[in-house]
Amino acid sequence: MDDASLDLMAARKLGARARVLAGQGDSAGAVTSYVQALDLWQGRCCAGLESAARANSAFAAVDREAAVMTCDAADAALRARQARMVLPALWKAVGRDPLDEALHARLLLCLAENGRQAEALTTYDVLRRRLAEELGIDPGAELVSAHQRVLRQQSSSRPSSPDARSEEHTTGGPAAPAVRPAQLPPDLPFFAGRRHELALLDELLTGHDEHATVTVAVDGMPGVGKSTLAVRWAHQAAEHFPDGQLFLDLRGFTADEAPVSQADALRSLLSGLGVPSHAVPADIDARIGLYRTMLAGRRVLVVLDNARDARQAAALLPAAPGCAGIVTSRTKLTGLVVQGARMMTVELPTLQEARQSLRARLGAARVDAEPSAVETIIACCGRLPLAMAVAGARAQGSPRFSLTSIADELRAGWDELDAIVADDPRSNVRRVFSWSYQALRPEAGRLFRLLSLHNGTDISTAAAASLAGLQIRQTRESLGELTRGHLLVERFPGRFGCHDLIRAYAAALADEVEPAAERAAAVARLISHYQHTAYLARQWLSPELTAGSPPAPHDGVAVAAIPDYESAIRTLATISSAVAIQVRDSSHRPE
Incomplete structure (x- = not known):
């Protein structure tokens, strides 16, 4: 008996042991035996013979035996969460059978389980194109199911059979994604008014066909409350986006910090969707493709705050049906509107809303006790929400001061900005204006x-x-x-x-x-x-x-x-x- 036959017999013996261990629930032990068995396979059976001889059905059966054992090894590895151990054998197997969908389905899941989701999705795209170009067919159900599991981050199980997929459908669909981002900043506790703007956002973003993708570009002067409005609405509308909410400050107008680059923004968004840093592609177009793929089939809200311009935000917006995006900026993002986004300009609040905001911050009793001072504070702040927030915080931090004294501070001097200061640069009216001026x-x-x-x-x-x-x-x-x-x-x-x-x-x-x-x-x-x-x-x-x-x-x-x-x-x-x-x-x- 030659060495090749001895290797085959040893591999079969190890494979049989692995199946016994798997049947006993010892998936980790099964993986070890499978890997030892697959290490004995040295390429195709009788690879040195002429092509006509290699076509013998007995040789083809041995090759098929290797492919089946590789699939069994991958299934055991996925159950044991030891996908890394079988990846070398899987790569060798798909090298021998580059159009085998069952092997590729396991390869996708093992790559994703090993934190290499981007590589898994790329592998799927390559095979999909080859199937179309060489065989004129689309991927089969098993491979499509594995691809969907990678997208939903459900790689820690064997590929679904048609019966299993049918059962998922009848019981309400697949399990929720492993990572459900919830990145919204806290809602402002002193928020008041803006009913018209909130209703308009409701109409634009949730009152549409669920199969459409909608983006709203929100602009307005510095300090008018664009970010606060977007965050308030996003919290209220969260139930419409059960797969999560992403939030990213693009730092378009920020002190001492450069705007976030498109590459860094995509890395942050992919991280929020559960993609580990080592799986993020280096190429910018690949990152965009992976980001859109990760959003496919999900209902996610993406909030991009403080965008410098339309170019910075365009590639970061969702394209998948059921998702929605809201972008805030000090500049009119007409470039996004040209691409189909809706535009909304946030104006100054009404006089009544300005009073409501002070009542929310300082309490009704204190505000109602000094109506004349309240009118002066609002007038000096020009109804600008940021300025009123700073003035309100000044009054809030000095409860023994009368509102009349606060109003006198604001009224004193030619430059009212001298009285509207805060320690945080983001709340300092002069600094906030300066970021727009410097641009x-x-x-x-x-x-x-x-x-x-x-x-x-x-x-x-x-x-x-x-x-x-x-x-x-x-x-x-x-x-x-x-x-x-x-x-x-x-x-x-x-x-x-x-x-x-x-x-x-x-x-x-x-x-x-x-x-x-x-x-x-x-x-x-x-x-x-x-x-x-x-x-x-x-x-x-x-x-x-x-x-x-x-x-x-x-x-x-x-x-x-x-x-x-x-x-x-x-x-x-x-x-x-x-x-x-x-x-x-x-x-x-x-x-």
């Missing part, structure tokens, strides 16, 4: 500073161009950037304004950065703009007017045409109001 291009940053020199309620594009001494086209670009970042708001077509606290922040920057001569020159250009614009408007009212024309406009002054009589009336009213406010506020502003 601006230099041209937009300069315009932002100079706009604080105009004290009207809003300003036209031509007046803004005159302040900065820029061409209209350049000014439009910067105004667009400031508007997208919610440092300005376009209140009417072509007319821009901003929140009082943002204006105060811009004024402090102008005093700090812009030389006095440049500030004076900007105001002179603005006045020259108003003089020439008013003269053009008066000509519509009195066409015969020739006297009293203003001197030649300063360099850099832009004057827009006035197309008709009605526009002339509106222009004169606007200029009159703006000049009056400019004179009044300039006289009160300290030098």
Whole structure:
């Protein structure tokens, strides 16, 4: 008897022992015997013979015996949680039979059990393509079942038979995934109001076909409460997403920290879904593919907070039916909207909601006892939730102080931001504004500073161009950037304004950065703009007017045409109001 025959007999003897041990419930002992048996298999039976001789049915039966024993070994290893021990034998077996679905099904489960989910999913994709290209068929039920188990992180069992899958279906489906992320931050205990916004999110994200994937891009000015709103809604809607909730701060606008890279964000999200770090692919496209695969067949809510732009967030959003995504940002994420996301802009709360938030934080009795002081606090904070939270925390930490004294602190001085400070940079209004300002291009940053020199309620594009001494086209670009970042708001077509606290922040920057001569020159250009614009408007009212024309406009002054009589009336009213406010506020502003 030759050596090959002796190896075969020894392998069969070890295999028989392994089956006995498995029948006795000793899966670990069975794995040891199976591995010893499979180590004796040295490639295909009679591999050195001519191809015609190797086709003998007896030789094929021996090869099949090896494949069956490898499957039995993998099943025992999965039960014993010793998948690592049989992986070498599985790889050799699929090398011999690259289209054997039963072997590949065990390989997928053993790879996943060994923490190599990404490799398992890639192996499945490779075999699926080979089956289609070489045989023109789709994967069979056993292989598909193993693939689904890997996706659901249920690898610690043998592949399901058709009967077992039928039983799963009739008893309510497979067990819940091993990892169910629950990453939402705590809900704010002092949350108040926002009923309209919460109802709108309900309608957009849960009132849709369960087979659709929906994303909402939430934008708004710094400190308006975008993140707080998203987290509140996510907690309320958690029951609609039974497979979990992922949360990631993308640090798009954060002090001393760079925005989270797409690669790092995908690693964090995959970790939340249970993928171990060593199983995360190095290639970015592979990470995206694995992330989407992990979400397939599940109902997961993904909350991406503080996105820098649409490009940072796009690949992180779920694509699987039944999942949903919500992204918050200070900038309008129009790139996501182009790809099908819904857009929602968070505005300032109403006066009633502002009162409710203070009552929630300070108690009804204390707030109702000093209504005048409460109105002053709200006015000084401009109804901005972050500012009111800081002022409320100040009052909350000083229960013996009257609210009138808190209101006096806020009202004191020109720059109200001096009274709205907090130790945490994320709650410091000035710092929060600075993160948006630092993201601006230099041209937009300069315009932002100079706009604080105009004290009207809003300003036209031509007046803004005159302040900065820029061409209209350049000014439009910067105004667009400031508007997208919610440092300005376009209140009417072509007319821009901003929140009082943002204006105060811009004024402090102008005093700090812009030389006095440049500030004076900007105001002179603005006045020259108003003089020439008013003269053009008066000509519509009195066409015969020739006297009293203003001197030649300063360099850099832009004057827009006035197309008709009605526009002339509106222009004169606007200029009159703006000049009056400019004179009044300039006289009160300290030098």
